[in-house]
Amino acid sequence: MAIHLTPVAHARVQRFVAQTPGALGLRFGVERTGCSGWGHVTDLAREQREGDTVFEQEGVRIFVDAASLALVDGTEIDFGKHGLGETFTFKNPNATAECGCGESFTTDEDHR
Structure with missing residues (x-):
């Protein structure tokens, strides 16, 4: 698991954490959203849950x-740059399909 x-992402997260009092690192996960079902979510972690x-x-x-x-x-x-802004992007080996805009994804588990 990893x-x-x-x-580039490492440097950006390191900078965000250093500039945010109480930040422990990056919180990364998914939530139900978008056309396809799952969307990646990032935030600063302020506690270990x-x-x-x-x-x-x-x-x-x-x-x-x-x-x-x-x-x-x-x-x-x-x-990196995405359109007019900068954002995190994800290469997720568990995603089997993405919606047309690339904001959400599905997995094999979603089709069972």
């Missing part, structure tokens, strides 16, 4: 809740 940050799995990459901690873990395991998180 979540991987690209060097019961059931969290914590990954660490070169001093940056990534907190994933138990309900999201199977859906995001193996994901590579990148950061």
Whole structure:
């Protein structure tokens, strides 16, 4: 099991955490949303919650809740320009399809 940050994403998360008092790392997971069903969610983690799995990459901690873990395991998180702004992007090996706008995804489990 692993979540991987690209060097650009790692630097961005490291900067966000350093600039935010009380931040412990990145919180990463999914929620039901969009056309296809699941959307990736990122935020700063301010606490470790019961059931969290914590990954660490070169001093940056990534907190994933138990309900999201199977859906995001193996994901590579990148950061870069997207349209007119900058955002995190995700290469999730568990996603079997995405909606047309790329904001949500489905997995094989969703089709059973």
